[in-house]
Amino acid sequence: MGNRRVGFCLSEKKKKRMNLSAFAELCRQRGIEVVEIDLSRPMASQGPFDVIIHKLSDVIVEAEHDSQSQSLLSNFQEYVSMHPLTVLLDPLPAMTQLLDRFASYHIMNKLQNSLRDRGICSPPYLEISTSNQSAIREAVEEKQLSYPLICKPRVAHGSHSHEMSLIFCPAGLSDAQPPCVLQSFVNHGAVLYKVFVVGEAHFTVERPSLKNFPLGSFARKTIFFNSHEVSKPESCSHLTALDENMPRLPPPSEEVMVALVRELRAELGMVLFGVDIIVNIQTRTLTIIDINIFPGYEGVPQFFSSLLSHIESVLESRGTAPPSSPLPP
Ligand SMILES: Nc1ncnc2c1ncn2[C@@H]1O[C@H](COP(=O)(O)OP(=O)(O)OP(=O)(O)O)[C@@H](O)[C@H]1O
Numbered sequence: 001m002g003n004r005r006v007g008f009c010l011s012e013k014k015k016k017r018m019n020l021s022a023f024a025e026l027c028r029q030r031g032i033e034v035v036e037i038d039l040s041r042p043m044a045s046q047g048p049f050d051v052i053i054h055k056l057s058d059v060i061v062e063a064e065h066d067s068q069s070q071s072l073l074s075n076f077q078e079y080v081s082m083h084p085l086t087v088l089l090d091p092l093p094a095m096t097q098l099l100d101r102f103a104s105y106h107i108m109n110k111l112q113n114s115l116r117d118r119g120i121c122s123p124p125y126l127e128i129s130t131s132n133q134s135a136i137r138e139a140v141e142e143k144q145l146s147y148p149l150i151c152k153p154r155v156a157h158g159s160h161s162h163e164m165s166l167i168f169c170p171a172g173l174s175d176a177q178p179p180c181v182l183q184s185f186v187n188h189g190a191v192l193y194k195v196f197v198v199g200e201a202h203f204t205v206e207r208p209s210l211k212n213f214p215l216g217s218f219a220r221k222t223i224f225f226n227s228h229e230v231s232k233p234e235s236c237s238h239l240t241a242l243d244e245n246m247p248r249l250p251p252p253s254e255e256v257m258v259a260l261v262r263e264l265r266a267e268l269g270m271v272l273f274g275v276d277i278i279v280n281i282q283t284r285t286l287t288i289i290d291i292n293i294f295p296g297y298e299g300v301p302q303f304f305s306s307l308l309s310h311i312e313s314v315l316e317s318r319g320t321a322p323p324s325s326p327l328p329p
């Protein structure tokens, strides 16, 4: 059986955060060679690859306005088009769409129809591409968005992609910087559930989240924040304070999570993604607020073994089967 080669194409930050070298050692023990792909060199000279695992968010977003990033992306795209048998985790078009909140929120909105009977929804939202205040106010009323509103940049990756704001009244709409999305804020008791998907497996991790706010329009100044200060495991600020008087809501049921992940896998055509879920404290409805490509899987000790299992299942379906020994626990 030929040497099975899996290419990785990640930013330096992601490689370190994922501990790619430790994962490569685990793969080596299973007869799989992990190759760190250098996009600044022709990929053909670094191949062949049975599988390529990548997160090209930086390159894709910068390729919009930077010729060097465009040539890195073209290098990758050319190799992929010349090697259709190489399995991409995940397909580039599927990942690219999730870098645009207009596209990902359209998907979340569409999912409501197939998941409504499971008690899963997504908050009403608006795509904002204009600075015309009266047009925005009219659209907010027409779409029946409810205050507070959360405002997120259209581009879902990169330096400004996590700079957000909470808008409490129509006068605050002037703080929305288009292109962006406005989404009704849903009170959920400052608890977020990150559902991390790895191939056929998924893991639900609890995280801090934004606290509750009085519902309805209030003449209050807009709050600006960075989402990476809100829902990391260590996040702790005046914005994430748990309400002691509020009883803890039960976590989402595993059965519902299975149904959600099944629908998302089918809709996205991806196997490495995260979905952020909150529970509406009034209706107890599970509310999808965000989908992330190749997240950090922090709090998922099974990430390496699940990823390796998925890689081996892909290799097996391609006819390059793994050795028979079981995976380490
Ligand atoms: N509609 C909403 N109602 C209530 N809280 C929300 C809503 N949308 C987002 N939040 C809060 O804001 C945080 C960041 O939102 P979101 O996940 O969309 O940003 P992000 O930059 O994509 O974050 P990440 O990439 O870390 O997942 C969420 O973790 C949650 O605490």
Ligand SMILES: O=P(O)(O)O[C@H]1[C@H](O)[C@H](O)[C@H](OP(=O)(O)O)[C@@H](OP(=O)(O)O)[C@@H]1O
Pocket: 013, 014, 017, 055, 057, 156, 157, 158, 161, 194, 231, 232, 274, 292, 293, 294, 295, 296, 297, 298
């Ligand atoms: O806490 P998680 O794992 O969700 O944090 C993710 C975050 O959701 C985003 O997916 C980040 O990607 P970008 O939006 O592209 O910055 C991830 O960063 P990364 O460097 O790990 O890709 C966070 O881990």
Ligand SMILES: [Mg+2]
Pocket: 276, 290, 291, 292
């Ligand atoms: Mg999120």
